[in-house]
Amino acid sequence: MIGAHLPALQVVVPLLAAPLMVLVRRGGFAWLLATAVSWVSLAIAITLALRVYESGTISYPIGNWPPPWGIEYRVDAVNAYVLVLIGLVASIVAPYARLSVAAEVPRDQHYLLYTMYSLCLAGLLGMAITGDAFNLFVFLEIASLSTYVLIALGRNRRALLAAYQYLVLGTIGATFYVVGVGLLYLTTGTLNLADMVVRLREVQEIRPVLAALAFVTVGMGLKLALFPLHFWLPNAYAFAPSAIAALLAATATKVAIYVLLRFYFTIFGPSLVFERLPMAEILIALSVAAVVIASLVAVFQRDLKRMFAYSSVAQIGYITLGMGLVNEPGLTGAVAHLFNHGLTKGALFLLLGGVALRLGGTNIDRVAGLARRMPLTSFGIVLAGLSLIGTPGSAGFISKWYLVVGAVERGNWWLAILIVASSLIAVAYVWRFVEMAYLRAPQAGAAERIEAPAAMLLPAWIMVAGCIYFGLDTSFSAGGARAAAEALLGGLR
């Protein structure tokens, strides 16, 4: 009986856990509940994904109001994949958070942090699962508002500025999105995404639709940190509490990318977006700029968290590049990179959280000789770094392989070469860590072993292991991504 309600429970469980945490007001209880909720979300997401792969799209009418009128939750191959990613990352970050948060956040704020964590989880899952354009905006706001609070809880006072910066830009992004949805509602008279697809085909006057496309692109571009709209991201990731940085880096921008994919491919349709408009060229140009410029900026960062934050902007560039290729391998690469980069960046930020805990910061000078002091953490960062570069045998390689194939299929040899060449810049910044950690001696009087606690190391290493595992067994990461790409491209024909 409960099985039929899984699409609703996917969102409702974390949503209702949040007020419970506020009522109980105990940090320990809130952490336990947050962990349990994350695991339940993952279990629901996996169940839904299996069901979708087996028997196709699941539709769930909220409140039993039939779809075009009521709000519909709709799970297909695309968002089932995103739901699994969110659930997986949250289930790994939540157990990790206890020690990390205890070290970085004042005790009386713990229960509020986990409340916001649950709300953020509910918001992200809701954005992914809903089939209603305005409902998506509501969840976008839930996820964003809780994210602002989570970032502001960072130990450094500059976290407040970072949160404020993100608040301003994030609000502009959400407003642009809702203006775009308003224009779509004006032309089609519906907010249901599936219904919108049908009605948009009959629209004669295309100008408001083009304006909607522009608004949604800019709005979601801000949320997903599409170059050059990424200025909020490095500070947000660098100053948020470590566990939160890992959660955001692995999920928040990815969900925004999903929304953009959904609007481009399912709703507006590729013939409008990519044939009548030069969106493919624009996306490719911005993505190439992101990959090259953000990677170069990352090389010159003094702080490891900021370095990997800029690297996130570059990696998001690869994903939007795959979107711009508009063919099946390109899209498969883009969707697979959502997952693979989520795992990789999650692992890196979790490991950096351990570094921040033991060394009091992640400045590059502090990690001198880190390999001798924190061997497991250092080795984990190297392995995840290899996945970031896209070394064969790692998860990052799989998605970049599809991107290269997509570029070649589109006839853009220079793009394929650029994807490979830009990985060399990633080698440069990962090498900076290797050089500091492995080739330098520890600073005088700081030679003792200070490995991160097992409760933090284990979740981080599960993610590192995932980076390797999904580089060898691609049946879910690439297989699910291909199913998603087919669904995205198939909806258009």
Added chain:
Amino acid sequence: MRRDLVLRILAKLLIPFVLVFALYVQFHGDFGPGGGFQAGVITAAAVIFYAIIFGLPAARRFAPDWIVESMVAAGVLVYGGVGMLGIVLGGNYLDYFVLAHDPVQGQHRGIFWVEVGVAITVSGVMLKIFYKFAGRRREADQP
């Protein structure tokens, strides 16, 4: 504060009516303008009015911080709980049709409790914001 006799007496006279009006707005929301949000704001306004006239400590004695914070959460739980009740009674999430034998009455019942939840949370949030701003200097002065 002690000297403002007119204000103090007027406040004591007015506040009960403000609270009753809030209840009217709450329960008449089904048929006319009003509803949980407005009722919650009016309730909170009554307490804020009390705080302005009689001082923040007096208001905090009447509505302590922990109650206010619990209200913020409790309202959401009521709202979500009504939704879960739909599942328990064999419908979908937020399904009010199943809350009574007659579907229309079920919708009435569902929206009634939802509005109760909204009122609780809104008045809680309003008071929380007011306390946070009004208490700022006090907290900053303390070491």
